[in-house]
Amino acid sequence: xxxxxxxxxxxxxxxxxxxxxxxxxxxxxxxxxxxxxxxxxxxxxxxxxxxxxxxxxxxxxxxxxxxxxxxxxxxxxxxxxxxxxxxxxxxxxxxxxxxxxxxxxxxxxxxxxxxxxxxxxxxxxxxxxxxxxxxxxxxxxxxxxxxxxxxxxxxxxxxxxxxxxxxxxxxxxxxxxxxxxxxxxxxxxxxxxxxxxxxxxxxxxxxxxxxxxxxxxxxxxxxxxxxxxxxxxxxxxxxxxxxxxxxxxxxxxxxxxxxxxxxxxxxxxxxxxxxxxxxxxxxxxxxxxxxxxx
Numbered sequence: 001x002x003x004x005x006x007x008x009x010x011x012x013x014x015x016x017x018x019x020x021x022x023x024x025x026x027x028x029x030x031x032x033x034x035x036x037x038x039x040x041x042x043x044x045x046x047x048x049x050x051x052x053x054x055x056x057x058x059x060x061x062x063x064x065x066x067x068x069x070x071x072x073x074x075x076x077x078x079x080x081x082x083x084x085x086x087x088x089x090x091x092x093x094x095x096x097x098x099x100x101x102x103x104x105x106x107x108x109x110x111x112x113x114x115x116x117x118x119x120x121x122x123x124x125x126x127x128x129x130x131x132x133x134x135x136x137x138x139x140x141x142x143x144x145x146x147x148x149x150x151x152x153x154x155x156x157x158x159x160x161x162x163x164x165x166x167x168x169x170x171x172x173x174x175x176x177x178x179x180x181x182x183x184x185x186x187x188x189x190x191x192x193x194x195x196x197x198x199x200x201x202x203x204x205x206x207x208x209x210x211x212x213x214x215x216x217x218x219x220x221x222x223x224x225x226x227x228x229x230x231x232x233x234x235x236x237x238x239x240x241x242x243x244x245x246x247x248x249x250x251x252x253x254x255x256x257x258x259x260x261x262x263x264x265x266x267x268x269x270x271x272x273x274x275x276x277x278x279x280x281x282x283x284x285x286x287x288x289x290x291x292x293x294x
Contacts, residue, residue, distance in 0.1 A: 063089075063092070063096070066085060066088060066089055066092070067089065069081075069085055070082065070085040070086060070089060073085055129197075130172045130194070130197045131264060131267045131268050131271065132264065133172050133173060133174045133177075134150065134172065134174075134177060134194070134237075134267075135260055135263055135264040135267065136174045137174040137175075137177035137178050138150070138177075138237060138239055138246055138260065138263065139246075139260040140174070140178055141178060141181060141239045141244075142239050142244045142245070142246050142260070143244065144244070145240075145241060145242070145243070145244040146178070146181050146182065146183065146239065146241065147181065147183075147188075147221060147239055147240065147241030148177075148181045148192075148221075148237070148238065148239035149190065149191040149192070149206070149221045149224065149225060149236070149237075149238055149239075150177070150191065150192050150194065150236070150237040150238075151191050151192065151193050151194065151204070151206070151225075151228065151234050151235070151236050151237075152194045152195075152234060152235040152236075152237075152267070152270075152271060153193060153194065153195040153200075153234055154232075154233045154234060154235065154270075154271075155233050156231075156232035156233045156234060158193060158195070158232065158234060161191075161193065161201075161204050161205070161206065161228070162193055162200055162201045162204060164190075164204050164205040165187075165190055165191070165193070165201040165202055165203040165204030165205070166186075166187060166201060166202050166203050167200065167201045168199050168200065168201055168202055169198060169199070169200060170198065170199045171197075171198060171199075172194070172197060172198065172199055176199065177192065177199070180192060180199075180202050181239075186203070187202040187203040188203075189203060190202065190203035190204050190205055190206075191203075191204045191205075191206050191224065191225075191228075191236075192204070205224075206224035206225065206227060206228045206236075207224070207227040207228060207231065208220070208223045208224050208227045209223050209224075209226040209227035209230055209252075210227075211226065211230075211252075214226070215256075217240075217242075217243075218254075219240070219241070219242070221238050221240070221241075222238055222240075222247060222249075222254065225237075225238050225247070225249040225254070226249055226252060226254055228249075229249045229250060229251055229252050229253075230251075230252040233251070235248065235249070235250055235267065235270055235271070236248070236249040236250075237249075237263065237267075245257045245258075246258045246259075246260065246263055248263060248266060248267075250270070
């Protein structure tokens with residue numbers, strides 16, 4: 001036990017204190033450290049986005065466990081275990097390349113076919129393109145009086161809602177959205193969840209609002225949309241099956257009879273990463289409601 005505490009003490013004095021003293025002696029290294037960490041974190045973020053949904057995810061988790069175990073075995077002088085783990089990691093790289101060759105090739109092709117600007121893009125252009133497709137679908141369903149309930153996930157995680165429906169994980173297209181909500185089809189009853197410019201799931205069940213005093217013209221879709229927006233920051237778009245009117249719900253506030261062009265403009269603003277604050281959102285929704293009712 002004493003040897004373990006001694007190892008911790010030596011590690012603290014030589015590694016941590018030594019590094020802090022170096023930073024204090026050369027302040028410019030603090031700036032270099034911040035830039036270094038920022039770049040590494042961003043690259044890790046892009047890597048996670050690339051491998052998300054592939055078989056490589058589970059293997060990455062396993063590799064992380066091995067690396068941590070390898071570090072701990074060296075730290076606590078568990079020589080045999082450290083030798084075994086070191087060997088596994090060394091040869092595991094070759095196994096990783098062979099087994100996950102298709103995923104790696106796809107990843108490298110994506111990196112090679114994109115310029116630097118698009119690699120560091122935050123998917124804002126893709127969001128705007130997705131909004132155009134969704135609003136076109138909403139406009140068509142409004143004309144045909146096809147009921148629809150579309151949810152845009154933002155910061156609040158809607159994983160539990162997604163699991164109540166059928167997972168799709170498909171690229172967004174006007175035709176697919178319209179077909180999902182065709183009456184008497186398997187997926188038409190429920191909500192479509194949009195996340196990261198993909199249709200994540202369909203036929204999802206949303207929590208109904210308990211609020212009293214709502215307009216009697218609001219049906220189940222409207223109450224479900226309001227209910228979800230009361231417990232999350234999601235944006236909900238609703239098409240009435242009876243009237244064909246389009247509604248948007250944000251932070252529990254609903255604006256009805258929205259024109260498709262207004263909807264397009266509002267969604268593009270809301271889904272940008274520089275989002276408007278909640279109080280500004282509420283004021284804007286109230287303004288739209290007053291304009292449409294006057």
